[in-house]
Amino acid sequence: MSTLTSPKGGSPAPFPMEIQRDSDQPVYTQLADILRQQILAGIFQPGQKLPSEAMLVDTYNVSPMTVRRAINLLAAQGIISTAHGRGTFVKEVQLSNAAFYLQDLKELFNSEGTTVVKLIEARFLPADERVSRKLQIKPGVRAIYIRRLLTVEDQPAFYHRGYLIYDPTRPVVESEFQVTDLKGLFRGSGNPLIKSGELSLEATVLNEEEAGILQVPLHTPGMVLEHTFYDFRDKPVSWGWFVCTNQHLRLYTRVGFEQTYGTRDERIR
Amino acid sequence: MSTLTSPKGGSPAPFPMEIQRDSDQPVYTQLADILRQQILAGIFQPGQKLPSEAMLVDTYNVSPMTVRRAINLLAAQGIISTAHGRGTFVKEVQLSNAAFYLQDLKELFNSEGTTVVKLIEARFLPADERVSRKLQIKPGVRAIYIRRLLTVEDQPAFYHRGYLIYDPTRPVVESEFQVTDLKGLFRGSGNPLIKSGELSLEATVLNEEEAGILQVPLHTPGMVLEHTFYDFRDKPVSWGWFVCTNQHLRLYTRVGFEQTYGTRDERIR
DNA sequence: GCCGTATACTTCCCTATGGTACTTTGTATC
DNA sequence: GATACAAAGTACCATAGGGAAGTATACGGC
Structure with missing residues (x-):
């Protein structure tokens, strides 16, 4: 029903805020993207609690399994953390979980x-x-x-x-x-x-x-x-x-919430 | 029916080779552990093809979704790679996907x-x-x-x-x-x-x-x-x-197939 | 006022089933 | 012999639903 981008279309990066069933991108990655985008936009801030899985099922009209996959994906990316019986929370940026890749x-x-x-x-x-x-x-x-x-x-x-x-x-x-x-x-x-x-x-x-x-x-x-x-x-x-x-080996990395991720599960990091 | 360890019990680390339904560990991690163990033991060597998902469903009597989770877990850990329509294969160890953590x-x-x-x-x-x-x-x-x-x-x-x-x-x-x-x-x-x-x-x-x-x-x-x-x-x-x-900062890491992983999805690395 | 209990809410697991899209292989056709 | 097509095999996706287990909250009895 609503998107983050203005209907006039003046925004540089239009980002859909609802599931598009005819897209070639899987639903669970779409949902993960939406949640990540909301975190990025500050709608859900670090330490805060995300909507419960049952809630997400209702609002986005997807099956519980699909919500779980999206949650798992974001958790694997280090953006959120889950606590059994309590809820899902946005993680804070920590220097310590930075990693340098070769x-x-x-x-x-x-x-x-x-x-x-x-x-x-x-x-x-x-x-x-x-x-x-x-x-x-x-x-x-x-x-x-x-x-x-x-x-x-x-x-x-x-x-x-x-x-x-x-x-x-x-x-x-x-x-x-x-x-x-x-x-x-x-x-x-x-x-x-x-x-x-x-x-x-x-x-x-x-x-x-x-x-x-x-x-x-x-x-x-x-x-x-x-x-x-x-x-x-x-x-x-x-x-x-x-x-x-160090002219030929300077390690570089990023921490925190990133914009671009691959669509596949394996594309963690 | 069978385990990798000798029935006499002289092995130092007994490792079950079948799903234990009464275990507190989830089925999909059990299956992932089994497959990883088989790769570790050289039963499936780098470059070789793993049994198809349908096959794993039959042999271990689990649902396709559970097999998928196990496969995804191993893929996220960099142990295997999947090719749509062809199969899943054991990856070779690559120096380049080494990562140093802070x-x-x-x-x-x-x-x-x-x-x-x-x-x-x-x-x-x-x-x-x-x-x-x-x-x-x-x-x-x-x-x-x-x-x-x-x-x-x-x-x-x-x-x-x-x-x-x-x-x-x-x-x-x-x-x-x-x-x-x-x-x-x-x-x-x-x-x-x-x-x-x-x-x-x-x-x-x-x-x-x-x-x-x-x-x-x-x-x-x-x-x-x-x-x-x-x-x-x-x-x-x-x-x-x-x-x-470097007395206080020496980066250390491992590549390849590891024995011990956490039971949770997030424990990638 | 404090403690135990029940209840609701939460994450988390697994199943069974159906379907889509890609890849290889076999087969018939030209 | 090469090409087009069909079929089998494969990884992937999504659904609906049932259940287990942890956590917070409300409520009762004492």
């Missing part, structure tokens, strides 16, 4: 052609105490030590060093070192499937070697991204770290 | 007593070019400049500098500077509700002032967390940045 790296590797992985060095190396601990192999057992330089448009961007598990029962294929995709970077010999991985990110100052390879001044501030990957038997397959300057 | 900061602020916010300085300051741009006010307009030190167990941890919008129509209350909680940190005078914020994180090297306040050597590597917050009219209310050493 999407930059993905874009880096997806841009075909511009990003090149150059192999600097690859050789067998008996595991010292540190490597044996990280890769869970006995000290002295041979591992593959590998150094790579990732360049973006011929500019050095990431310096990667790592140790890969060497499987003596399988021959090391030349192509294993010539990987240009992300997933291949972390597999040892035998190319096991990776089940999980641990990552940590901390600040650093580039030492002489790193600064030389990345062609930046000594003591340039940078980040170290350390990684350990495990196969499906939970055995480590690789351990290593990327070094880069 | 949970550390949250725990920092939740630990009452141990974390103290000390006010170093607070005064009015006419906006220069940079501040006027960030806060979207005219140059020369007075803003509140504020410097704070966050200590953890009497040790300096975070050095915060920022500019807050000053609302001349409202008096500045003394208590606004004495805030010790996170949300209060970023509000200007008039305490508007915050709708959204932008954050960025990059590496730095501590300068003389920062190193002195945080009591670390000069040129210590550190992180800068810059933030801008907006109110419900999308006007900036604050802009500032935290500086800290």
Whole structure:
């Protein structure tokens, strides 16, 4: 019956405030959009209670299940929170639930052609105490030590060093070192499937070697991204770290209520 | 009928492989757990196709809607992906969908007593070019400049500098500077509700002032967390940045298939 | 005035069913 | 042999309804 936009049509972003049954967008996302929009507009403010599900069922003439899906979607997006038996409430913005995504790296590797992985060095190396601990192999057992330089448009961007598990029962294929995709970077010999991985990110100052390879001044501030990957038997397959300057890795994110979300459930974040 | 664990009961973590109707855990999370467990065990490997939804309905004797919820849950967790008309598939581990959470900061602020916010300085300051741009006010307009030190167990941890919008129509209350909680940190005078914020994180090297306040050597590597917050009219209310050493801020995360997840939908991550 | 109980309201779960739209595959036609 | 069409299989959507369990509120008895 009513929309937020003026009937004259002078508004820049017309937003329907009722369910459109002939739309190709699902009803539950439409409802979620409507509620989000109302929160955005300040109609429902943080801490306040939203209409009950039964109420929403009545006002929008949809089934309870559809309302639930919309509520769940918004809850998963961190916009609202539900309390069993009490009601649904608008969440307050919290700095702590901010998250930084490594999407930059993905874009880096997806841009075909511009990003090149150059192999600097690859050789067998008996595991010292540190490597044996990280890769869970006995000290002295041979591992593959590998150094790579990732360049973006011929500019050095990431310096990667790592140790890969060497499987003596399988021959090391030349192509294993010539990987240009992300997933291949972390597999040892035998190319096991990776089940999980641990990552940590901390600040650093580039030492002489790193600064030389990345062609930046000594003591340039940078980040170290350390990684350990495990196969499906939970055995480590690789351990290593990327070094880069913040010219190529600056993490960026947003918190709070966003305007644009995907229509699909998975599009959380 | 059958479980993954041996009937003798020697397994350390018995995991039921069928739906238990008398359990307090919802059916759809049980089903999701079962499927995740099978993926974890390598029964369904990355790239492979999962049984169709109709098939799961038959084998587990649950309704299609319940299967859908389980599938959606796993998809939201990034474990599987669905393709309309083709099927659902186990996803490969991708480094790019790793996310670093600022949970550390949250725990920092939740630990009452141990974390103290000390006010170093607070005064009015006419906006220069940079501040006027960030806060979207005219140059020369007075803003509140504020410097704070966050200590953890009497040790300096975070050095915060920022500019807050000053609302001349409202008096500045003394208590606004004495805030010790996170949300209060970023509000200007008039305490508007915050709708959204932008954050960025990059590496730095501590300068003389920062190193002195945080009591670390000069040129210590550190992180800068810059933030801008907006109110419900999308006007900036604050802009500032935290500086800290990686002793207090080391981001850590995991990628891939995890064992433990919360039972609730919201527990994505 | 205080405590236990009943009641209403709330979120949350699951079922059963029907339908839509996309994708692959098999089949008949040309 | 290639193309058009039909059919099967698939993920998705929405409905209507019944029920369980938590929470606040009103009411009675003491």
